[in-house]
Amino acid sequence: xxxxxLSRRGFLAxxxxxxxxxxxxxxxxxxxxxxxxxxxxxxxxLNAYLRIGGDGRVTGFAGKVxxxxxxxxxxxxxxxxxxxxxxxxxxxxxxxTDLCPYDMGTFGSMCIRNFGPALRAAAAEARAVxxxxxxxxxxxxxxxxxxKAGVIxxxxxxxxxxxxxxxxxxxxxxxxxxxxxxxxxxxxxxGQPLRRKDGAAKVTGKxxxxxxxxxxxxxxxxxxxxxxxxAKFISVDTSPAEKAGARVVREGEMxxxxxxxxxxxxxxxxxxxxxxxxxxxxxxxxxIFEHLLKTGPQPQVVAQGGNLAEGEKLASSVVEQTYWNxxxxxxxxxxxxxxxxxxGGKVTVWASTQAPFSVRQAVAQALGLQPDNVRVIASYVGxxxxxxxxxxxxxxxxxxxxxxxxxVQVVWDRAEEFLYDTFRPxxxxxxxxxxxxxxxxxxxxxxxxxxxxxxxxxxxxxxxHRALSSGNWMGxxxxxxxxxxxxxxxxxxxxxxxxxxxxxxxxxxxxxxxDPLEFRLNHLKDxxxxxxxxxxxxxxxWKPAPAPSKRGVAIVCGIYxxxxxxxxxxxxxxxxxGHVQVKRMVTAMDQGLTVNQDGARQQMEGCLTMxxxxxxxxxxxxxxxxxxxxxxxxYELPRFSWLPKIETILIDNPGTPASGGGEPPIxxxxxxxxxxxxxxxxxxxxxxxxxxxxxxAAMA
Numbered sequence: 001x002x003x004x005x006l007s008r009r010g011f012l013a014x015x016x017x018x019x020x021x022x023x024x025x026x027x028x029x030x031x032x033x034x035x036x037x038x039x040x041x042x043x044x045x046l047n048a049y050l051r052i053g054g055d056g057r058v059t060g061f062a063g064k065v066x067x068x069x070x071x072x073x074x075x076x077x078x079x080x081x082x083x084x085x086x087x088x089x090x091x092x093x094x095x096x097t098d099l100c101p102y103d104m105g106t107f108g109s110m111c112i113r114n115f116g117p118a119l120r121a122a123a124a125e126a127r128a129v130x131x132x133x134x135x136x137x138x139x140x141x142x143x144x145x146x147x148k149a150g151v152i153x154x155x156x157x158x159x160x161x162x163x164x165x166x167x168x169x170x171x172x173x174x175x176x177x178x179x180x181x182x183x184x185x186x187x188x189x190x191g192q193p194l195r196r197k198d199g200a201a202k203v204t205g206k207x208x209x210x211x212x213x214x215x216x217x218x219x220x221x222x223x224x225x226x227x228x229x230x231a232k233f234i235s236v237d238t239s240p241a242e243k244a245g246a247r248v249v250r251e252g253e254m255x256x257x258x259x260x261x262x263x264x265x266x267x268x269x270x271x272x273x274x275x276x277x278x279x280x281x282x283x284x285x286x287x288i289f290e291h292l293l294k295t296g297p298q299p300q301v302v303a304q305g306g307n308l309a310e311g312e313k314l315a316s317s318v319v320e321q322t323y324w325n326x327x328x329x330x331x332x333x334x335x336x337x338x339x340x341x342x343x344g345g346k347v348t349v350w351a352s353t354q355a356p357f358s359v360r361q362a363v364a365q366a367l368g369l370q371p372d373n374v375r376v377i378a379s380y381v382g383x384x385x386x387x388x389x390x391x392x393x394x395x396x397x398x399x400x401x402x403x404x405x406x407x408v409q410v411v412w413d414r415a416e417e418f419l420y421d422t423f424r425p426x427x428x429x430x431x432x433x434x435x436x437x438x439x440x441x442x443x444x445x446x447x448x449x450x451x452x453x454x455x456x457x458x459x460x461x462x463x464x465h466r467a468l469s470s471g472n473w474m475g476x477x478x479x480x481x482x483x484x485x486x487x488x489x490x491x492x493x494x495x496x497x498x499x500x501x502x503x504x505x506x507x508x509x510x511x512x513x514x515d516p517l518e519f520r521l522n523h524l525k526d527x528x529x530x531x532x533x534x535x536x537x538x539x540x541x542w543k544p545a546p547a548p549s550k551r552g553v554a555i556v557c558g559i560y561x562x563x564x565x566x567x568x569x570x571x572x573x574x575x576x577x578g579h580v581q582v583k584r585m586v587t588a589m590d591q592g593l594t595v596n597q598d599g600a601r602q603q604m605e606g607c608l609t610m611x612x613x614x615x616x617x618x619x620x621x622x623x624x625x626x627x628x629x630x631x632x633x634x635y636e637l638p639r640f641s642w643l644p645k646i647e648t649i650l651i652d653n654p655g656t657p658a659s660g661g662g663e664p665p666i667x668x669x670x671x672x673x674x675x676x677x678x679x680x681x682x683x684x685x686x687x688x689x690x691x692x693x694x695x696x697a698a699m700a
Contacts, residue, residue: 042118047173048101049122050079052130056150056164058083058090060119063103064111065095065354067381069662070599071111072197077595078116081189082123082181085150085163092197095378097360105355107386107488109561109660112595116658120181128179133166184593184654191654193598198380207380210350213339215407219247220262221400222269224255225416228626229484230279240271249403256400258408279625282483288426289324292450295481296470299447303457304466311443311464315434319507323431323500325451325670325688326619328424328489329629331637334382335417340397341407347398348375353391354384362391363398374398385610386488387421415630422487423620425473427451429500439512441523446501450481452493455667458501459559460523483625490607491663494560495614495670499688502556502671506547506678515544516675517555528590528653532566533557535588535649540568547675548682552583554675558667562659564590564651567608567668569644571676575699578692580616580677582642587665588649592656604648604665611669612638617689 051059060079064071076090093099095106103115127147134152135142138159146153153160184190201207226233236255238248246268247258257272259265283291312318338351340363347367353359356376364371381388393410400408412420427450434442443464448456453469471481473492489495509519517537524530537555547554552573557566567587573580585608594600617636621628629635674685683698 042101042103042115047122048099049119050083050126052126052163052167054164054168056085056089056162058085058150058163060090060092061100062092062094062115062119063097063100063357064115065106065356065378065381065384066198067106067354067384069106069111069603070196070198070596071106073194074112074595074599075116075119076197077189077192077194078112078120079123081187082120083127083150083163084147087189087194089150095356096375097356097377098375102357105358105389106384107354107389109563109662109664111660111662112593112658113561113660116595117181121179124179124181125176128176129174130163130166132174132176134161137161137166187654190593190595191597194596196599202380209334209380209382210337210339210352210378211334211409211411213350213409215339215341217260218339218341218407218409219258219260219400219404220265221249221397221408221410222257222262222265223396223410224257224269224272224274225419226276228279228624229419230282230625232277234275234277236272236274238272241268244268244271247404249400251399251403254396254399256396258400258404262411282624284623285326285426285619285621288327288483289428291483292426292428292471292481296449297481299449299468299470300453302453302467302469306443306462306464308443308445308464308466311434311462314436314442314464316437317511318432318434319504319511320430320432321504321507321686323429323503323686325427325496325499325614327426327486327622328614328618329418329620329635330383330385330387330421330423330489331417331618331632331635332383332385332387335412335414336388336391336393336421337409337411338391338394338397339407339409340394340401342398342401342405345369346373346375347401348377349394349398350377351391351394351397352381352384352388353378353394354381354386354388355390358389359391359394362395366395366399367402385490386492389488390422392420414632418620418630418635419627420485422485422489424489424492424495424614425450425452425471425482425486427496429496431500431504433504433508435508435512439514439519439522441508446497448493448497448500451496453497454493455497455501455559456493459526459529460505460520461525462523483622484627490610491560491667494558494663494667498556498558498667499670499674502558502668503674503684503686505556506554506671506675507684510547510678513546516547517542518544520555520557526564528564528651529557529559529566531651532564532588532590532649535651536566536568536586539588539647539649540584540586542568547679549679552676552680554672554679556668556671556675558664560664560667562592563661563664565664565668567665567672569672569676571673571680573677573680573695573699575681578694578696578699580673580690580692580695582612582644582673582676584645584647585672586647586649587668588651589661589665590651590653590656591659591661591664593654593658594650594652594661595658597650600650600661601648603661605646607663607665608646608669609638609643611666612642612673613689614666615670615673615689616642617691619689619691 456467555568
């Protein structure tokens with residue numbers, strides 16, 4: 001451990017601040033904060049969630065990771081508001097397994113939704129304890145005291161005491177049960193667009209990522225990888241690398257080339273001529289959809305209501321359609337990176353990961369250590385989108401640090417990132433639905449293969465409906481359905497299922513010759529969904545007309561983890577090339593309580609921008625286990641020149657618990673662009689991405 005760093009044990013023993021024990025039932029306004037649904041629990045001893053120093057500064061601790069989504073800022077707002085201290089007096093420590101409470105990981109838009117209540121509970125309890133202490137110090141009843149900016153005042157005596165003065169040189173451990181958090185109307189900082197805590201460090205280059213941890217004597221590692229998924233290593237002569245001055249380590253199945261300079265390690269790796277047994281024949285990016293249908297497990301019912309047979313009798317026309325989406329890469333700017341150091345039997349790993357506590361367990365298991373002997377730090381991560389939920393590079397770095405006795409850094413190059421990262425799964429969705437003679441949906445039968453079942457069920461008011469799912473993005477690769485590793489990709493499952501559902505709603509609306517917005521409104525009762533749809537339509541200036549109207553407009557909606565979104569868009573299509581230019585996007589979102597308005601709008605804009613990629617260009621090409629796209633020359637991400645005018649609407653709904661806004665807007669992008677292309681051209685796009693070639697083919 002470096003000078004100036006403080007271990008968790010040393011921190012708790014220092015007596016330099018206030019530590020509060022909070023019971024999980026202390027927040028009646030939100031869901032129970034100490035429990036994560038189905039995935040374990042936060043620690044029940046919550047005193048580690050905050051510290052009040054003798055100088056009055058407040059430090060908050062969270063196992064969450066800062067991925068650029070603004071967790072550092074929003075959590076500081078929650079803590080400051082609940083404690084009644086200035087926002088600028090709050091410092092956040094994130095994603096350090098020695099200092100922060102356990103957290104399952106940063107994904108699923110769960111930072112504020114799941115961790116926020118626990119942090120608020122600790123802050124509310126701390127404030128109540130401080131008031132009790134001030135009551136004793138000032139000899140005044142607690143109910144008469146007022147709190148402002150970390151100072152407690154007795155207005156009748158003009159006496160006051162600060163939080164820092166109350167805890168100076170002391171450690172206080174008091175319990176006050178069932179302290180309620182503030183009501184929405186009492187919140188002053190929550191909902192405000194306060195400046196980002198991480199902004200200055202990032203724009204000045206002072207922010208430290210895993211690859212910035214350059215330690216004395218550190219070795220850069222390059223690892224010998226097979227050229228394709230399924231290829232098996234046979235042999236290699238490593239002497240050329242050794243003659244080039246590099247160190248070769250064979251650690252089990254891993255062969256690594258190490259040197260103090262990355263470029264030397266790169267060149268040494270390039271000198272090797274390894275022999276691999278080719279991967280067995282398998283599907284490619286064109287035959288994958290047939291493969292998914294053949295190899296997927298028996299579809300399981302995930303939602304149903306009414307009776308499909310009865311619904312068939314109501315239908316005067318039946319519309320069947322199949323929708324496809326290709327594999328998509330996470331393609332973060334920062335590739336998977338880790339730096340590992342071992343001192344005195346303690347392993348410290350700086351890792352680009354979304355789940356530092358899971359990585360701690362993985363490193364401990366790989367090295368045969370207890371988790372307490374492993375510290376993982378992931379304070380800043382340069383993009384994740386679900387792809388850094390695991391961190392194999394951290395295990396590699398730790399194993400090599402143990403083998404060499406020196407700090408080791410592993411940084412995947414871009415080709416490794418494309419080959420070894422997980423992908424958003426390719427998928428097939430089959431929908432069969434019937435329209436009544438009055439233009440209503442009589443039945444709805446939805447089957448998804450490969451993507452997973454999240455939001456596979458319909459939220460539209462349909463009397464007879466069923467949703468089935470075969471395979472999932474989570475929990476492995478059932479029946480060898482996918483030829484390589486798959487995993488979460490920003491709003492997993494829901495991008496696929498929303499694209500298919502909303503596209504089919506457009507198909508039905510066109511069949512019934514009803515305006516797409518009106519058709520949706522006719523099948524909705526949920527007031528939150530009605531509200532976001534109407535808000536997006538109003539801002540967009542929606543003018544009713546059945547599609548195709550030749551205007552190039554569309555409007556769709558969706559739900560992700562309790563957050564409601566609706567997006568309207570306008571596109572222009574070049575009929576000679578098939579190129580699609582998205583000209584305008586308007587998105588309304590209801591995520592319940594919004595902590596930071598600027599942060600929420602930035603997340604919305606980021607989702608819509610990223611969504612342009614999976615909608616228009618991003619797909620992984622492969623053959624027999626070999627990934628053919630290894631860099632951005634062939635795997636095309638959204639560019640600034642693509643960006644439409646983006647307008648965002650945050651629905652004011654502070655009385656509803658926060659449900660998260662980091663992912664929901666992206667689920668609407670594929671369908672709204674597909675709908676707008678149809679409205680402009682009369683061509684229905686059934687496969688993502690909607691490349692110029694596919695658009696031209698559809699128009700033909």
